[in-house]
Amino acid sequence: MTETRPSTPTSLDDVDGWFPKVDQRLFTWFLDRQERLGQQGDLVELGSYLGKSAILIGRHLRDGETFTVCDLFDSEAPDDSNQAEMDGSYASLTRTAFEANYRAFHDGLPRIVQAPTSVILDHVRPESCRFVHVDASHLYEHVRGDIQAAHVMLPVEGVLVCDDYRSEHTPGVSAAVWEAVAAEGLRPVCVTPQKFYGTWGDVKDVQDDLLAWLGEQDDLWHEVQEVAGRPLLRVKGKPAPKAPKKDRTRELKERLARAEEQRARAQHELDSVRNSLSFKVGRAATALPRAMRRRNGRQR
Template sequence: MTGSTATTENAGIAEPAVLSDVRGWFWDLDRHAFEWFLRSQQQARVGGDLLELGAYLGRSAIVMGNHLQPGEKFTVCDLFDSEAMEEENSAEMARSYRKTLTREAFEVNYLAFHDRLPELVQAPTSVLADGRIPAGSCRFAHVDASHVYEHVAGDIKVARAALAEDGVLVLDDYRSAHTPGVAAATWEAVFTLGLKPIVLTDCKFYGTWGDPEPAQELLLAASGGAPGCWVHPETIAGRQVLRMGGTPEKIADFPVSRHHDRLVKEAAARAQREGTVRAAELLAVRRAAAAAARRPVAVAKRMAADLLPPVVTSAVRRARRSK
């Protein structure tokens, strides 16, 4: 069952029950792509550290952290609740993140899914240009911080130095209308710094300074690696690049947080006590019902009986009947 009931608070911060309780801009197709790349590296016994520039409340970091292997290090850099140094960056922070973002909230979210925090650098990403990430040490880097052209161009250089030869660089918002600076920095890196695109989704660019073809061949052979996905080859300046899309509805649910079962029980008890389900809980309960309906009958029945009030178990029955 993967119902969201994130109502219990930790120092005033709602603890997440499931990944979608963590606010952010990281959707299932890219979660699938991240997990596909990270898992493929693990299967090929490619080791190395992980790096994220721009974490917000931790949604993509939590997924990356799930693929950290023993001996590997995960560094996350974000301003969190610190001031940005420059006006354009400050305006972006005030517009998009200030109301919700604190380092403490990131930590509560991350620790709901993992035992240890990553190495946190609370500073502008430009500080990473000082070489504190050992050259060639990373296998995967996600750049999703400032959208200002000069900053993204700097972040790409930091990632380039940090990545091993066949490491994967992911650039967020490389084609959004409101982020022309990211687009400019992305294609500049392709045409002047030797960055090779592997695959493009609506939101993210996946590339490498190594050889993009082995990953492209695997993705093409596997039609994107999940039912519901498609990949389509394109050519840019004589080089193959894939586009990937679809709705990978059948990708495995991300593991629930350590708080999930307790939060579901608390929400169910509240619903019983009050004889009603609050709007937010109703949504959670519907999601839990839908998730339970997708599980084998015996498991769904047992979980529903253990955890859910009658209003939910009847929703599970309805969901099953309508299949």
């Protein structure tokens, strides 16, 4: 029997994974801004699943830069709790599937480190990166280590993005992210329903630029809150506009008009039948039997 192979993806929507449109827009904005400002540095993703976010990040790789992806893929996890998470949530994850998806959009692959993310500092130099995406384990100890590694890899103006910072099933990520904010100097830039964006540098300029851009986007909602004395932007996609409800009186008049039109059409068809020669002949032919039945009925 011939094995059915998945079709080659042609857009990010064709790639399995969790990467909402709002975060696709923000990844692009942050990476474009770095290019516009002439910021140099490598790109790193810790945890890639089937490559959905890596494909987008790879579009922003420039000459002389390296994009490093670190993931266990189909290797054994280093501990039982991590293996249980892999078996429960990422059973379909294989390096082959990741590479096939990535090659559908890029000529070459990123540098792949197939290993626990705890080894990433063996492969990436300190302060050599401009953008790090943390999306590997959901366990507190691992995420805390990934954020600390990102702090080493990023210069002060570099951008850190953490996935699942607020989901009900990932409290370990929440604990690690907000601990870094409260105790380790990580400064929030913005949050979406799924991801946290921060830096260890000054956030004012980047937030000002982001606010200016958001003000021009009709499909994105945002607000500014204050968290621990610092501004924080909330960003999410706007729902598709609902069709305006018709005026109730107008709607009832339209329904009445349609019903009247249908009644008039039916009456016209009935009149046409009654006025036809065949109807009149048939009516005349049955007139005497009908009259006799009525008379017999009265006699009884």
